[in-house]
Structures are given as C-alpha cells and as structure tokens.
Amino acid sequence: MVHRNAPLTPTGRLRLARCVVEEGWPLRRAAERFQVSHTTAARWADRYRQLGERGMCDRSSRPHHQPRRTPPAIEAQVVQLRREHRIGPLRLAARCNVAASTAHRILTRHQLPALATLDRATGEPIRRYERARPGELVHIDVKKLGRIPDGGGHKTLGRAAGRRNRNGVGLAYLHTALDDHSRLAYTEDLPDEKAPTCAGFLIRATAWFANQGVTVERVLTDNAWAYSKNTWLKTCRDLGIQPRWTRPWRPQTNGKVERFHRTLLDEWAYHRPYTSDAERQEAFADWLHWYNFHRPHTAIHGQTPASRVTNLSGQHT
DSSP: OOOTTOSOOHHHHHHHHHHHHTTOOOHHHHHHHHTOOHHHHHHHHHHHHHHGGGGGSOOOOOOSOOTTSOOHHHHHHHHHHHHHHOOOHHHHHHHHTSOHHHHHHHHHHTTOOOGGGBOTTTOOBOOOOOOSSTTSOEEEEEEEEEOOOTTOOHHHHOHHHHHHTOTTOOEEEEEEEEETTTOOEEEEEESOOOHHHHHHHHHHHHHHHHHTTOOOOEEEEOOOGGGGSHHHHHHHHHHTOEEEEOOTTOGGGGHHHHHHHHHHIIIIITTSOOSSHHHHHHHHHHHHHHHHHTSOBGGGTTBOGGGGSTTTTOTTO
C-alpha cells in the first residue's frame, strides 16, 4: 500500500525510472520534474535497472532477521489453544507465558479471525447471507413480552411495588414477519402462539407486504409446534408460499428476526417507563413506522428498509 503522503505511485515511479534509464534524463532534472529528492530518483532508477516494472511496487518493511520473534513452538501452542478452546489473547497470554499483544500478533499472523466473527458452538466463521430481492424469503418468529399492569410496573414503581402490581397481567405474544432482503418488518401483538393464531398472522402479514409492493415467496420459521401443524401448511399452500424451517437448536438461522426483536426491545419496549400496556402499545405504531421508513439500518449500509423496496419510500418521485 502506498503511503498517503508519498509523492510517487508505482505508475509515477515507473515514469521517472524510464525517463532516467531509457530516455537519458539527468537524475537532478528527473528529481525536479517529479518533485522528489535526488536520492529518491536514483533509488527508483537503480531498482528499474535491476528488476524492471515489478521493482516499482512497495516492498515489505519487515526485517530479514528477527532474533526476538516468538519461537515457533510457542506460536503453535497459541494457535492450538485458540482453535481448541476459542479463547482470546488475554487468556492465551496467561497460558503460554507471553504478552497479550504478542498473542494477538500471533493470531493475526496466522489469519485467525476475531472471536466475534465465529460461531461459538462450532468455531466456524459465521456465514452471512442475504436474499437478492424483497419477498424471496420472509423470517417469522414470536417474541414473548410481559404486559404492563395499569399504574406501571417495576420500572415505574420500583421492584417491590411493581411486583405487587403485576399479578394476572399475562404475556404479549409479538408475532413478526421480516423481509430478508430489505429488513422491512410487520409485527402484531396477539394473545397466543397457537396454530390458528399463527396462520391468521401469516395471512395479514402477506397482505401487508403486498400493499408495500412485496410478494412473499417463502417463509422461514423455527420448529415450534404451531408451524408444523396442517393449519400452517394449508395456509402456506393457499397463499402460494413455500414454508421453510430452521435447523433444530440453531436459532442463528433465523437470526435476522431475532436481531429485530432485540432492537424492538431496546428502542421501544424498554426504551422508557410506561404506566400501562395500552400506553406502550400506542407508542408501537409510530416506532415501527420509524423503523421501516426513517431509521438507518447498519446491516444494509445505513439505508432504511423501505428504501430497498422499489420506490416504497417515495424517493424516486
């Protein structure tokens, strides 16, 4: 990589060297023309004589001899422990009796990725994917959320009073359908997650996506009981949708909607104290509209979900 303040790129070096070697320019004239020192012009001319065009590229600054480099046996131990136990530089340093910075350099030298990019269960790099067009795959999942009693819960009243006030309020079942390509989301608060409820949600979600110009082709769910019943399968068949299921014990397969639910909790459900469940539900429609049409989404390079659906946000009119 060329230094950002370098006066010559490889192409500029080649031009300078050819002026000196092939066209016979004096070194001082070439140095003045290319605005470099006399010694710099001489260095690139000599390298061109020795190596030709391939000598114009940058060389590694690594020294030829490194007497204080970590011994190969210790490097091998660091790599082996990382692959077997999936631990970071600090713990590797303690086990191998080296500095944490040394352990980090060893991992970098052997091109071992950061732990955050690995699946902790298998140690394999996380494979990310994205469907090519809206509607090709829609993720569906249910998030259970405790309802807020009238007067507020523990965030409003404190732990003791909130515990006394929460009896009998039950759970909210937030059913979400999220488009894989655009991250456009549709969510309903329903009383349960039984097969008829899930099937009814799919019908309404499909109609909502159709109003946004998205035709749902496939749906991906986990292996919950409701998604394996004939009610669900018949609804998918009637709508012309292909059902898909995640691998058992692998929620990462449905990770996009799982991540949406985390955003939903952070930015809506737990964003501020509510005095009742009705107050929280009243705030949800505005939040979901903001998420779909105005909130920059980091996973799609700062775009909004609506901007990835043809002219849904009106940006072309």
